[in-house]
Amino acid sequence: xxxxxxxxxxxxxxxxxxxxxxxxxxxxxxxxxxxxxxxxxxxxxxxxxxxxxxxxxxxxxxxxxxxxxxxxxxxxxxxxxxxxxxxxxxxxxxxxxxxxxxxxxxxxx
Amino acid sequence: xxxxxxxxxxxxxxxxxxxxxxxxxxxxxxxxxxxxxxxxxxxxxxxxxxxxxxxxxxxxxxxxxxxxxxxxxxxxxxxxxxxxxxxxxxxxxxxxxxxxxxxxxxxxxxxxxxxx
Numbered sequence: 001x002x003x004x005x006x007x008x009x010x011x012x013x014x015x016x017x018x019x020x021x022x023x024x025x026x027x028x029x030x031x032x033x034x035x036x037x038x039x040x041x042x043x044x045x046x047x048x049x050x051x052x053x054x055x056x057x058x059x060x061x062x063x064x065x066x067x068x069x070x071x072x073x074x075x076x077x078x079x080x081x082x083x084x085x086x087x088x089x090x091x092x093x094x095x096x097x098x099x100x101x102x103x104x105x106x107x108x109x
Numbered sequence: 110x111x112x113x114x115x116x117x118x119x120x121x122x123x124x125x126x127x128x129x130x131x132x133x134x135x136x137x138x139x140x141x142x143x144x145x146x147x148x149x150x151x152x153x154x155x156x157x158x159x160x161x162x163x164x165x166x167x168x169x170x171x172x173x174x175x176x177x178x179x180x181x182x183x184x185x186x187x188x189x190x191x192x193x194x195x196x197x198x199x200x201x202x203x204x205x206x207x208x209x210x211x212x213x214x215x216x217x218x219x220x221x222x223x224x225x
Contacts, residue, residue, distance in 0.1 A: 036216075042218075043112075043113075043200075043216045043217060043218045043219070044152070044200065044216040045215075045216070046213050046214075046215075049213070086152065095140055095142060095157045095159075095164065095165070095204065095212075095214070096142075096154045096157060096165055096167075097142075097144075097152075097154060097214060098154065099144075099151050099152040099153070100151065101150075101151050102151070102152075
């Protein structure tokens with residue numbers, strides 16, 4: 001069965017500090033991994049996907065198949081990064097996204 | 110920039126009543142989805158829809174649920190006889206492409222359904 005685990009419900013960091021959001025997955029094939037972000041009172045929006053290998057808003061994520069992880073990182077957190085972050089997986093199913101429970105990030109000045 | 114829209118933003122209904130949640134996907138998108146999020150829980154997949162057919166549905170999507178694309182722009186989720194446990198935020202999403210490797214899904218703002 002496919003599963004996405006985000007072990008941290010809440011991550012509180014100071015502005016300028018590095019931030020890392022953990023995501024582990026369970027899937028027997030080659031998954032496609034995504035990070036979605038939801039700012040306060042806004043819709044879910046795609047932050048990045050592993051196949052594009054881009055850095056968006058200073059965030060990067062590397063798919064580690066050996067550790068079955070797709071951790072999200074940013075070297076210097078900004079106040080505007082405060083949001084809910086969801087890791088999601090797509091496998092063989094027809095477009096189905098499997099979401100993790102989400103991590104609330106709070107960046108304090 | 111085009112966006113997925115959903116109406117209403119909040120729906121309150123009595124247990125046993127039928128509700129229809131409406132979505133207008135991005136105009137050139139071909140794949141449509143419904144997800145739900147019960148308060149404090151994960152976002153859960155309900156159903157995907159392409160070419161006027163359900164492509165996949167989850168175990169949550171039982172006989173009380175149905176989806177329809179009644180015209181060229183709307184995509185609806187009907188819950189025939191609502192239960193208390195159907196109270197959740199319902200998100201519609203659409204993508205230009207789909208299939209085993211999903212294209213980027215664009216989400217609507219959600220409809221909060223409250224069943225009393």
